[in-house]
Amino acid sequence: RLSYERQGKTNSTAMLGPIRKGLSVLIVVLCAISLMRNLGFDVTAIIAGLGIGGVAIALAGQKTIENLFGGISILMDQPVRVGDFGRFGTTMGTVEDIGLRSTRVRTLDRTVVSIPNAEFSHMRLENFEKRDKxxxxxxxxxxxxxxxxxxxxxxxxxxxxxxxxxxxxxxxxxxxxxxxxxxxxxxxxxxxxxxxxxxxxxxxxxxxxxxxxxxxxxxxxxxxxxxQTLFLERGAGIxxxxxxxxxxxxxxxxxxxxxxxxxxxxxxxxxxxxxxxxxxxxxxx
Missing domain, CATH: 3.30.70.100 (Alpha-Beta Plaits)
Incomplete structure (x- = not known):
């Protein structure tokens, strides 16, 4: 986290919280399965159930997962940052927020456009803040x-x-x-x-x-x-x-x-x- 902050990547530090929580849940689940196995329980059915449930959840939340990974790629790669002005696809404006699901852009008409991160990460992003002249x-x-x-x-x-x-x-x-x-x-x-x-x-x-x-x-x-017509000049002329x-x-x-x-x-x-x-x-x- 300190390394990201020294590099000015404040958006990347925002991702550390959700990632830490996700890893914590995964570790807890793995520890619980390991403990149940040591106590003599048959965990094969549990693992199979988790696998089927994971596939079902992944299929149901495909768009959400795409947006999540799109947001992570934007925050880590940083083609734009909050406060940058540019043209994003056909939208021109200032980036107000980069979330886990979508990126919000304040347009020149002062409206707010929310673009799903999966779509935003595949757009042609023209960042005007980074031009040198x-x-x-x-x-x-x-x-x-x-x-x-x-x-x-x-x-x-x-x-x-x-x-x-x-x-x-x-x-x-x-x-x-x-x-x-x-x-x-x-x-x-x-x-x-x-x-x-x-x-x-x-x-x-x-x-x-x-x-x-x-x-x-x-x-x-x-x-x-x-x-395109002939005219008579009465003024001072040349x-x-x-x-x-x-x-x-x-x-x-x-x-x-x-x-x-x-x-x-x-x-x-x-x-x-x-x-x-x-x-x-x-x-x-």
């Missing part, structure tokens, strides 16, 4: 009238942002112009976030999204809006001043080192690692 996959739709130089600048600056952000893993930190949409030029962003929980993850993603929106607007373009400024910056980049796409050499990337300011932890709520 969070995947971030996002797709941006840029206006179709964005120039190729604007797209190159967007790709370069978003890549630079990902490398400079201290909460983004540098490998892989991928940003690519992947496809042409019906009304957009599609950029895909893929990276892993250094987060210990979901709240911290969405805080980092929010920060990245706001910074990316600034990059898009400062490049003289914008996010695309679904459109800023000609910003377009001219972007073209000037692009020509400067071309004259100096050129664009780093498509492979972003280490000589360009290394001096950008973790250069942005970002809080070390999420404040308590």
């Amino acid at each position: 969070f995947r971030w996959l996002s797709q941006l739709g840029i206006r179709m009238d964005a120039s190729t130089d604007q797209m190159r600048l967007l790709l370069m600056q978003i890549k630079e942002l990902m490398l400079s952000h201290p909460m983004i893993y540098k490998d892989p930190a991928r940003v690519r112009f992947v496809s042409f949409g019906a009304s957009s030029l599609n950029i895909e962003i893929f990276a892993y976030v250094k987060a210990s929980n979901h709240n911290e993850y969405i805080a980092v993603v929010e920060d990245m999204n706001l910074r990316i929106l600034d990059i898009i607007r400062n490049a003289g373009t914008d996010l695309a809006y679904p459109a 800023s000609k001043e910003k377009v001219a400024d972007v073209e000037k910056r692009i020509s400067q980049i071309k004259e100096q080192d050129g664009f780093p796409q498509p492979f972003y050499p280490s000589s360009w990337a290394e001096d950008k690692y973790d250069t942005l300011d970002f809080p070390d932890s999420v404040p308590d709520r």
Whole structure:
């Protein structure tokens, strides 16, 4: 018991009580049979009766026994623990209790689902608590009238942002112009976030999204809006001043080192690692 507790397997210690009681009953029965035999009683009929009765009980309680052994395997192997959040078959929620017959899961709708242990132990169990980082996959739709130089600048600056952000893993930190949409030029962003929980993850993603929106607007373009009809634009439209400024910056980049796409050499990337300011932890709520 102390060994399990030192390993943090508190659920396993809960099984020791029922196991101890079961072994005690078995020892008492065997001792009684042995004593009766020593006193001269014929125990053959008793043993045969116990065997037949055991078979009958096993057949009648087959599901109960399956659930019992399923619960023991869950508690000993510990694919999940009480308090873990995950997806269990088609159910998503937090494990509230692992009993001898069933496991109770509190769903996102705050209902409680009881799953028999025999069924639970054969499910596909996805434990979100044990992941070491969070995947971030996002797709941006840029206006179709964005120039190729604007797209190159967007790709370069978003890549630079990902490398400079201290909460983004540098490998892989991928940003690519992947496809042409019906009304957009599609950029895909893929990276892993250094987060210990979901709240911290969405805080980092929010920060990245706001910074990316600034990059898009400062490049003289914008996010695309679904459109399949001809329309007359009476608003401000794309800023000609910003377009001219972007073209000037692009020509400067071309004259100096050129664009780093498509492979972003280490000589360009290394001096950008973790250069942005970002809080070390999420404040308590």
